[in-house]
Amino acid sequence: MTEAVLELRDLHVTYRAAGVDVPAVRGVDLTIGPRDTLGLAGESGCGKSTIAGAVLRLLPRATRVEGEILLEGQDVLKLRPGKVRAVRWTTAAIVFQGALHSLNPVQRVGDQIAEAIETHARTRSRRTTTARVGELLERVGLPARRRREYPHQLSGGQRQRVLIALALACEPALLIADEPTTALDVMVQAQVLSVLEDLQRDAGLALLFITHDLSVLRSSCRRLAVMYAGRIVEEGPSGAVFDEPRHPYARALASAFPTIGDPASRYRPSGLAGDPPDPTALPTGCPFHPRCPVVVDDVCPSLDVRLRPAGPAREAACVHVGGDDDG
Numbered sequence: 001m002t003e004a005v006l007e008l009r010d011l012h013v014t015y016r017a018a019g020v021d022v023p024a025v026r027g028v029d030l031t032i033g034p035r036d037t038l039g040l041a042g043e044s045g046c047g048k049s050t051i052a053g054a055v056l057r058l059l060p061r062a063t064r065v066e067g068e069i070l071l072e073g074q075d076v077l078k079l080r081p082g083k084v085r086a087v088r089w090t091t092a093a094i095v096f097q098g099a100l101h102s103l104n105p106v107q108r109v110g111d112q113i114a115e116a117i118e119t120h121a122r123t124r125s126r127r128t129t130t131a132r133v134g135e136l137l138e139r140v141g142l143p144a145r146r147r148r149e150y151p152h153q154l155s156g157g158q159r160q161r162v163l164i165a166l167a168l169a170c171e172p173a174l175l176i177a178d179e180p181t182t183a184l185d186v187m188v189q190a191q192v193l194s195v196l197e198d199l200q201r202d203a204g205l206a207l208l209f210i211t212h213d214l215s216v217l218r219s220s221c222r223r224l225a226v227m228y229a230g231r232i233v234e235e236g237p238s239g240a241v242f243d244e245p246r247h248p249y250a251r252a253l254a255s256a257f258p259t260i261g262d263p264a265s266r267y268r269p270s271g272l273a274g275d276p277p278d279p280t281a282l283p284t285g286c287p288f289h290p291r292c293p294v295v296v297d298d299v300c301p302s303l304d305v306r307l308r309p310a311g312p313a314r315e316a317a318c319v320h321v322g323g324d325d326d327g
C-alpha cells in the first residue's frame with residue numbers, strides 16, 4: 001500500500017481564551033494519498049484553519065494538540081523543533097488564509113522566492129536559484145521577468161500566484177491552500193483555481209484545499225470532507241457528497257451554492273437557521289441538532305453520533321444514516 005502523504009488520527013486541538021478552553025478540533029481523522037486532493041469545507045469557526053496550522057505545527061496559541069499527525073509516515077507532534085522546521089515547507093507547505101498582504105513590500109518578489117529556496121537548499125548557486133525562481137513563476141502562470149517587481153506592482157490574483165510559487169519553492173509533497181481565492185473576484189478566483197489544478201496534475205502534488213464554498217471543491221477535489229463544530233460530519237467522493245449529501249448540514253451547505261458550470265442555477269437559500277455553535281458551549285448530543293431540519297427530538301439532543309458508513313467510500317455522522325445499504 002502506498003504511504004499516505006498526510007494522515008490525521010484522532011486530532012484534538014484546544015485553545016484557551018478568557019480563561020476558558022476552546023475545543024476547536026475534536027477528534028478528526030483524515031487521509032490524503034500521494035497526488036490526492038481533499039477539500040475541507042464548513043462554516044466560519046468550525047476548525048478548518050486550525051487543522052491546517054496543526055499539520056505544520058504553526059499553532060503557538062494552542063494549549064493542547066493531541067492525536068497523530070503523520071506526514072509521510074512521520075508524526076510531526078513527536079518531532080524536535082529543529083526537525084519540524086526541516087519538514088515544514090519541504091514536505092508540506094501552506095498558502096495561508098488572508099495572506100495577500102504578507103509579502104514583504106520592499107523586496108522584489110523574485111528575491112523573496114529565492115530566499116525561500118536558499119533557506120532550504122544552501123548549496124544552490126545564485127544562477128540556478130534565479131532560474132528556479134523563473135520556473136516557479138511560470139508554473140503559476142506569471143512571466144519569469146516579473147520576478148523583478150515589487151508586490152505593489154502586482155494585482156491581488158498575481159500576488160496570490162506569487163504566494164503559491166513561494167509555497168512550492170521547496171518542492172513539498174503536500175500543499176495546503178487555506179481559502180486561497182476568498183479575497184479575489186470571481187474571474188481571478190477561477191484563474192487561481194486553475195493554477196492549483198494544473199499544479200496538482202502536472203507536479204504531482206497532494207492538495208488539501210480549504211474553503212467554505214463547496215461548489216469550488218466539487219470541481220477541484222477528488223474527495224470532500226465537511227466539518228461542523230470541530231469534527232468531520234461527512235466525507236466521500238466530491239460529486240457524491242455535493243450532489244447527494246447525506247448529513248443534513250452538508251445538505252444545507254451544498255444547497256447554499258450554485259453548481260459550477262450550470263448557468264441556470266442560482267444561489268438558493270440553504271434553509272439553515274441560526275449560527276454555528278460557540279465551541280465553549282457546545283449543544284449536547286449532536287452539536288448540529290438545534291439547527292437541524294430533520295432533528296429527532298428524543299434522540300439527537302442526547303446522542304452524539306460519530307461517522308458511520310453512508311454508501312460506497314462514504315461516511316456521515318447522523319442518526320438518519322444507517323449503514324452500507326443506506327447509500
Ligand SMILES: Nc1ncnc2c1ncn2[C@@H]1O[C@H](COP(=O)(O)OP(=O)(O)OP(=O)(O)O)[C@@H](O)[C@H]1O
Pocket residue numbers: 015016017022023024042043044045046047048049050051061062097212279
Ligand atoms: N488563538 C486562538 N485563541 C482562541 N481561540 C481560537 C484561536 N484561534 C482560533 N480559535 C477558535 O477556534 C475555532 C476554530 O477556528 P479556525 O480559525 O480553525 O476556524 P475556520 O474554520 O478556519 O474559520 P474561518 O472559515 O472563519 O477561517 C473558532 O471558534 C475560533 O474562534
Ligand SMILES: [Mg+2]
Pocket residue numbers: 048049050097178
Ligand atoms: Mg480559517
